[in-house]
Amino acid sequence: MIFLKWISRIYLICILLFLYVPILVMIALSFNESQLYRIPIEWSTRWYEALASNSKLHSATLNSLTVALLSTCLSTLMGTAVALAFFRHDFRAKRLLQVMIFPPITIPWLIIGTAMLVFFFWVGIGRGLHAMILGHVALSLPYVVIVVSARLKSFDSALEDAAKSLGASYWQTTFWVTVPWLMPGIIAAALFAFAVSLDQFVISYFLAAPGFTTLPVEIYTAIRKGFTPEINAISTLVIFLSMLLLLGVSRFYRFGGRN
């Protein structure tokens, strides 16, 4: 038993190392004076200063945030409505619809991205901001539906009945009773959607237009042209933002089990 316990501990440590060592190395190197990864590390904020004057990265960051914000609003709104519809109503093909929400999670992004690109060109939407927002909404929608539905599982529908018996209309019931109760789930879902959009590369890459890129796309382009520790610096910032988001999610959403 003790042997097993140790094995599992070592296993856990290995996983954590595997996950975090590359990230830690990158963070450390972003503070290194040398461009050539010379060791020992000489402390410097040089690369962060360089970021401050990199206007390409600035506009890409701004684009990323714009797309994330707008697509989050849309997908949270739509996804919550979908989850509510599934919860409240029984209708023909409900099961089928529930399953059909998920392909964005299961189908490779490369394929979805190609499909979107082809489709958007075909119907005349093209590439750029609006195309990317549409793409990101489609991607984050299933996450929103899953998270909000999970919260709805413990919702007592007698609360809605009670509201109606007291004279509340459909919308009053929704916005005074159901939505306030769902709020932690909705916030968690929105943070999820925001993170999904912010981290998205493949689809953004396909839908980026000349003069409109997002941060991950810009980083990729920069790496292809030649790596500078500036990339380490911006990546470090992105990591911290993502971690913050994750903290936000865990504040509102229970990852499995109770905590």
Added chain:
Amino acid sequence: MANVSVLNLSKNFGTTTALDRVSFQFEDGKFFALLGPSGSGKTTLLRMIAGFESPDQGSIHIGGKVVDHIPVEKRDIGMVFQNYALFPNMNVQANVGFGLRVRGISGSEMKRLVAEALELVRLSGFDNRQPDQLSGGQRQRVALARAIVTKPRVLLLDEPLSALDRTLRLEMEIELKRIQRDVGITTIFVTHDQEEALTMSDQIGILNEGQLVQHGSPVDIYENPQSVFVARFLGEANLLRGQADGKNVKLEIGGTVKTLSKPAYPQVICSIRPEKISIQKEQEVHRSNGNRVAGRVNEHIFNGTSLTYLVQCGNLVVKVFVQNLSGEVIPPNSSVHLFFRPEDTLVFPDA
């Protein structure tokens, strides 16, 4: 306030028949209990009156007007749910004031009406508590205050006391009855607890398998059940099988008895309430009029004010309740005779 009538209501869920041609008139200001075993259609009937379910057939009137096409929120009802269904994100005041807020009543007027309702249920000063800071009985009261604060035309309660423990339940029965009398609201109360139905209501309707099998005042139904089902479901009854023998019934356990009405079927069941039977030791028998059955005492249960005897008569155990008048107890294995009046011997066809 208003009277409510349901006419010929039927409802099927797939192949189950939840309600089968139920007609009933709930009179203005009275307290009604809908009593029946689990699955008999009580909740379905109540939810239909509220408007949560629509009948397959039949119609519902509230205050003399057809409400069949009026949605729940426009029916002007108050409802108390089995698990109270208090809004967890609102405090007591907001919960009770919800129906007022919906009607556009706010500010001091709202506060005044909420305070009034809370006083009625004896919860003054609880305004700022959250629902999870209340005991079961208090939640119950908040739910009740919330349901009546808008002065609805009819109050609907679906087994509101079943989640409470026994002492609290008895206390709430009295409270609920008092509040109903004070407010004078037409009340329909669903329960599967016969004692609750008997003690609280002006009228009882008994449901079985989706049908309204009998209705009337508690005393009327208790004294004059129209079927074996009702006799057994409301109160206790000793059921004795027998064969019609002219005007009398020949019991399977031996003996011939006279019944309230002339047996109209060859195979019958006689029903006698345990408290309508008197018991005497064989040696001391001094009564001879009325019906008589011989038996032997199996055991007795003594609980101070009364005694319950279980008497073996043939292959049947007959229950007898006796008031503890003399303080004497007939010991087990004594041979006894049971006496009961023909008026108390109801006769039903043996299905």
